[in-house]
Amino acid sequence: MSDDLQLPTEDQRAPQTVPPRIGVVGAGQLARMMLGPAIELDLPLIVLASAEQESAAVAASEVRLGRHDDETAVRDLAREVDVLTFDHEHVPTGYLERLKAEGRVQVRPGPGALVNAQDKLVMRRHLSDLGHPCPRWWHVKDIADLEQALRENSGPVVVKTPRGGYDGHGVRIVERAEDAADWLEQHGELLAEQKVPFTRELSAQVARRPGGQTATYPVVQSVQRDGVCYEVVAPAPDLDEAAQHRIQRLAAAIAEDLGVTGMLAVELFETADGTVLVNELAMRPHNTGHWSMDAAVTGQFEQHLRAVADLPLGSTNLLAPCAVMVNLLGGSAPELVSGARAAMEADPGIKVHLYGKSVRPGRKLGHVTVVGEDPVQLLARAHRAEELIVDGPKSPDTTGRADEAVTSGGHPNPDRPRTPEETL
Amino acid sequence: MSDDLQLPTEDQRAPQTVPPRIGVVGAGQLARMMLGPAIELDLPLIVLASAEQESAAVAASEVRLGRHDDETAVRDLAREVDVLTFDHEHVPTGYLERLKAEGRVQVRPGPGALVNAQDKLVMRRHLSDLGHPCPRWWHVKDIADLEQALRENSGPVVVKTPRGGYDGHGVRIVERAEDAADWLEQHGELLAEQKVPFTRELSAQVARRPGGQTATYPVVQSVQRDGVCYEVVAPAPDLDEAAQHRIQRLAAAIAEDLGVTGMLAVELFETADGTVLVNELAMRPHNTGHWSMDAAVTGQFEQHLRAVADLPLGSTNLLAPCAVMVNLLGGSAPELVSGARAAMEADPGIKVHLYGKSVRPGRKLGHVTVVGEDPVQLLARAHRAEELIVDGPKSPDTTGRADEAVTSGGHPNPDRPRTPEETL
Numbered sequence: 044m045s046d047d048l049q050l051p052t053e054d055q056r057a058p059q060t061v062p063p064r065i066g067v068v069g070a071g072q073l074a075r076m077m078l079g080p081a082i083e084l085d086l087p088l089i090v091l092a093s094a095e096q097e098s099a100a101v102a103a104s105e106v107r108l109g110r111h112d113d114e115t116a117v118r119d120l121a122r123e124v125d126v127l128t129f130d131h132e133h134v135p136t137g138y139l140e141r142l143k144a145e146g147r148v149q150v151r152p153g154p155g156a157l158v159n160a161q162d163k164l165v166m167r168r169h170l171s172d173l174g175h176p177c178p179r180w181w182h183v184k185d186i187a188d189l190e191q192a193l194r195e196n197s198g199p200v201v202v203k204t205p206r207g208g209y210d211g212h213g214v215r216i217v218e219r220a221e222d223a224a225d226w227l228e229q230h231g232e233l234l235a236e237q238k239v240p241f242t243r244e245l246s247a248q249v250a251r252r253p254g255g256q257t258a259t260y261p262v263v264q265s266v267q268r269d270g271v272c273y274e275v276v277a278p279a280p281d282l283d284e285a286a287q288h289r290i291q292r293l294a295a296a297i298a299e300d301l302g303v304t305g306m307l308a309v310e311l312f313e314t315a316d317g318t319v320l321v322n323e324l325a326m327r328p329h330n331t332g333h334w335s336m337d338a339a340v341t342g343q344f345e346q347h348l349r350a351v352a353d354l355p356l357g358s359t360n361l362l363a364p365c366a367v368m369v370n371l372l373g374g375s376a377p378e379l380v381s382g383a384r385a386a387m388e389a390d391p392g393i394k395v396h397l398y399g400k401s402v403r404p405g406r407k408l409g410h411v412t413v414v415g416e417d418p419v420q421l422l423a424r425a426h427r428a429e430e431l432i433v434d435g436p437k438s439p440d441t442t443g444r445a446d447e448a449v450t451s452g453g454h455p456n457p458d459r460p461r462t463p464e465e466t467l
Numbered sequence: 468m469s470d471d472l473q474l475p476t477e478d479q480r481a482p483q484t485v486p487p488r489i490g491v492v493g494a495g496q497l498a499r500m501m502l503g504p505a506i507e508l509d510l511p512l513i514v515l516a517s518a519e520q521e522s523a524a525v526a527a528s529e530v531r532l533g534r535h536d537d538e539t540a541v542r543d544l545a546r547e548v549d550v551l552t553f554d555h556e557h558v559p560t561g562y563l564e565r566l567k568a569e570g571r572v573q574v575r576p577g578p579g580a581l582v583n584a585q586d587k588l589v590m591r592r593h594l595s596d597l598g599h600p601c602p603r604w605w606h607v608k609d610i611a612d613l614e615q616a617l618r619e620n621s622g623p624v625v626v627k628t629p630r631g632g633y634d635g636h637g638v639r640i641v642e643r644a645e646d647a648a649d650w651l652e653q654h655g656e657l658l659a660e661q662k663v664p665f666t667r668e669l670s671a672q673v674a675r676r677p678g679g680q681t682a683t684y685p686v687v688q689s690v691q692r693d694g695v696c697y698e699v700v701a702p703a704p705d706l707d708e709a710a711q712h713r714i715q716r717l718a719a720a721i722a723e724d725l726g727v728t729g730m731l732a733v734e735l736f737e738t739a740d741g742t743v744l745v746n747e748l749a750m751r752p753h754n755t756g757h758w759s760m761d762a763a764v765t766g767q768f769e770q771h772l773r774a775v776a777d778l779p780l781g782s783t784n785l786l787a788p789c790a791v792m793v794n795l796l797g798g799s800a801p802e803l804v805s806g807a808r809a810a811m812e813a814d815p816g817i818k819v820h821l822y823g824k825s826v827r828p829g830r831k832l833g834h835v836t837v838v839g840e841d842p843v844q845l846l847a848r849a850h851r852a853e854e855l856i857v858d859g860p861k862s863p864d865t866t867g868r869a870d871e872a873v874t875s876g877g878h879p880n881p882d883r884p885r886t887p888e889e890t891l
Contacts, residue, residue: 059804059805059808060802060804060805061802061804062804075506076506076507078502078503078506079502079503079504079506079507080503082499082502082503082526083500083503083819083820083821084807084819084820084821085803085821085822085823085833101528102506102528103528104525104526104527104528256872256873257872257873258815258872258873258874259872259873259874291874295872337764338786340761340815340816340818340838341815341818349811354807354808354811355808355811355812355815356815356873357811357815357816357818357873358815358816358873359873359874360816362762362786362787362838363786378484378485379509380483380484380485380486381483381484383508383778384483384778384779387773387778387779387780387781388779391682391764391765391779391780391781391782392764392781392782392784394764394765394781395507395508396507396508397507397508397509398509399509409509414764414786448680448681448682448683448719449680449681449682449683449780449781449782449783450682450683450715450783
């Protein structure tokens with residue numbers, strides 16, 4: 044299953060003297076956030092976008108128009124680059140298998156690894172075979188299978204479409220087998236899982252290079268809202284060092300076992316007794332790793348590029364004791380500019396990231412990160428900024444203190460907003 | 468002299484709901500390093516480049532071709548944007564005066580401020596009139612003036628061309644008046660300065676918004692090599708808090724007095740008794756502030772964009788007790804890719820920034836930053852990386868430990884390279 048490890052097309056002893064050209068299939072915010080690091084590392088990058096106004100397409104210097112599920116478009120991009128990587132996992136596996144077989148472009152992650160992030164049935168089967176901790180699960184091919192799952196589970200099960208799901212789409216809680224009859228007809232087969240009585244969700248990011256080098260990030264705590272990642276605290280509070288390391292080893296082992304190249308996010312359920320179970324896998328930079336852009340020596344977008352370009356991986360150390368990230372999900376404000384201005388005015392320490400997307404309720408439009416010491420205080424600051432940005436400043440007159448000074452107070456008190464007494 | 472303060476074209480009480488379009492005149496590495504933050508803040512940015520292969524032109528999504536000293540090219544760019552700012556200070560002042568008078572575009576910094584970074588005679592006159600500390604200086608209009616300066620100084624003077632100098636160009640140590648006769652003929656007038664017996668050079672960065680808000684960075688220590696910035700330590704070692712604040716206040720006062728909008732760098736001489744004298748001014752992100760990209764909450768490129776876009780300024784707090792930056796000046800390696808790979812392999816904690824420029828001896832090709840605690844250790848690491856990158860890895864066989872793992876060791880020990888014992 045280690046795609047890239049089996050490819051003898053690169054000689055580790057003959058260092059490249061020109062940077063590899065990287066093609067990114069998909070032009071959402073993940074491709075967009077690769078652009079800054081690609082510029083700094085001087086890695087030429089081409090984005091495949093299905094429309095000119097997509098998040099990464101408006102910001103990239105090189106854009107090709109074409110859909111991720113159009114094999115010709117993907118092949119045309121592949122012809123222009125040395126390495127193909129992804130903004131999302133929805134490129135049909137067959138396209139990538141054929142590109143890999145031809146051997147003219149490096150597909151990273153390779154199709155044999157990526158299928159585990161594309162197909163939840165494949166993922167469950169592989170992880171279970173490898174002995175990695177999963178919720179109890181059933182491969183459902185007909186109503187009888189689902190009835191058996193419900194019986195064996197003695198209660199409702201979580202039913203998932205094997206492919207195409209994201210952000211809560213393709214997931215349904217099912218109490219009676221008939222409730223999933225439509226999906227069974229549509230998809231032919233489904234994954235049913237035990238509904239895990241988790242106490243919280245954790246996420247572990249790890250990067251892996253083709254030769255096998257890995258770099259693991261601190262395990263983080265994540266909170267979903269309506270199935271969408273909403274809030275992340277890094278590192279996860281109240282997770283002792285032994286558990287932290289055990290989960291990091293699990294993530295690195297999954298990356299190794301599946302032969303991942305690039306970033307891997309392992310989303311986990313933590314239960315009352317401290318057991319963790321793998322929920323989902325993503326083989327790309329992931330929402331639960333956005334904090335690292337502002338709070339780790341090497342952010343996940345830079346790290347993904349280093350991994351797929353086969354450059355040595357960077358330090359994953361934190362730059363502050365704690366970082367929190369809160370997503371900007373479309374709210375009542377029709378635009379984010381005035382809210383972002385108000386949020387920056389209210390708190391000079393927040394980092395605002397906007398994805399250049401039009402506002403729709405619940406849509407991922409950006410995120411804010413705050414670094415400091417106390418997670419409770421940092422979350423309060425991040426949510427205050429979030430509310431100002433997605434719902435707009437209530438009273439524009441309270442903002443606009445344009446003559447207040449910001450002075451460096453040195454290290455390490457970045458989590459305290461400046462007060463007027465500290466002005467010059 | 469406060470250009471932007473006198474412009475009544477913006478109403479602070481009516482927040483903009485669309486981001487201002489920003490035009491950057493010049494496409495060197497400073498414009499290039501604005502691109503990442505512009506993407507994250509979703510600020511549309513257009514670069515005016517004199518050639519397609521310039522540092523920022525190869526990386527920007529929007530590029531116009533034209534020279535900074537071609538008034539039509541500058542005006543064409545101005546027509547497309549709301550705010551005009553700069554990669555360098557060489558745009559003729561007259562062009563900007565005319566644009567400002569027409570009032571259709573915000574010129575930031577405005578010509579009345581910028582002239583102090585363009586013309587060293589204007590700068591000396593203004594700073595002296597304002598009572599800011601300068602070396603003793605003479606306005607030299609003929610050989611007799613220079614002879615008098617040499618007599619009054621009782622020794623050699625530093626002669627500078629008023630305009631067009633950078634990185635040591637346009638600066639000459641003169642012992643006899645005849646040694647500057649050619650420049651006098653060429654430039655009509657010159658600046659002569661006392662040769663300051665400085666113990667070290669310091670630099671103070673400050674950002675200023677149109678409404679007057681300022682944000683000051685920690686004062687840094689800089690070392691030049693052949694007139695080119697080479698090494699920076701932030702904050703400046705052995706600079707007590709009182710001196711730190713005094714110099715920050717000086718920089719903010721200069722920004723205020725000259726009406727600067729955007730980043731201002733004040734380069735200073737420190738003498739044996741702790742006195743500081745202003746050496747040069749730059750009104751844009753500056754080489755002595757590159758460390759802030761990786762080691763401050765708000766990097767100078769983001770801060771410059773926030774200032775010229777009239778967004779609230781961000782925190783200038785450090786993310787680590789110390790950061791060092793070393794420039795990558797063209798050395799014996801014909802390309803930087805293999806050296807950068809070796810440097811990343813040797814030290815996962817370094818941050819490498821490459822400007823996408825072809826190699827020429829002494830040319831600024833990139834920089835590396837390292838954050839941590841001990842400046843001596845950080846400088847050793849940064850210079851080791853620098854040597855590997857600009858002179859190339861001596862033996863490619865010593866690199867390529869592609870199976871070594873990088874594990875987050877948490878905060879706050881980012882200045883210690885990982886050891887094999889720490890692998891998973």
